[in-house]
Amino acid sequence: MHAPVYVERILRRAIPEMRTLLLLAILLGFGLVSWWGWQVFQENSSELPETAEYLFDFSLPNLDDQPRSIMEWSGKSLVINFWATWCPPCRREMPLLQALQDQRSDGSLQVVGVAIDNLNDVRRFIAQTGITYPNLYGEFEASVVAESFAADFIALPFTVFVLPDGEILTFWPGELSADELRLIVAEMDAVASGSRRADQARDHISAMADSLQHSY
Secondary structure, three states, rough: OOOOOHHHHHHHHHOOOHHHHHHHHHHHHHHHHHHHHHHHHHHHOOOOOOOOEEEEEEEEOOOOOOOEEEEOOOOEEEEEEOOOOOOOOHHHHHHHHHHHHHHOOOOOEEEEEEEOHHHHHHHHHHHHHHOOOOEEEEOOHHHHHHHOOOOOOOOEEEEEEEOOOEEEEEEEEOOOOOOHHHHHHHHHHHHHHOOOOHHHHHHHHHHHHHHHHHOO
16 A cells, blocks of 8 residues: 555654654554445445345335325235336337236236336326326336346336235346246246245246247
């Protein structure tokens, strides 16, 4: 470690018998500052979001600008889709999600959209497309929620599949195809019915993803 120029000037001017003590004091000060900085870094690092294993409570406004908690839809299979009006893949997959919601009129599954966008644009898009499943919105706030599910969240669309007990079955970054959505939901249903464990379902989803990727 090299002392800054202004420190060297002080040392040259100090009387010989004080130089050693002064240097030790300066180095000790640098050491304490470095230790304190490391402690702060460690504390902050422990608070960084990691990949979530269970659904956590968050609230965002709906299209009436009223706060809604995601826990209002707990206790059923949940598909949380992060999207934006300016995202073409998001717009393409939303009819698939609407069709899924229409098929599950028994209430066993709920699709919830979370738009990382402004309210006016979201309202306009929903009105034009006829999407009926609930949508929440928020610009910075919704992005923070997405990052809290997965620290490596980087792009839209991004979909979270949650089991009825709140355990997150899987995340799906990127656009969902009809086959992908159908197979993931089938695995969710198998776990919900007790015919398959969550880890087995994840293995099946992973194998399906690899198979579909190789078929493109």
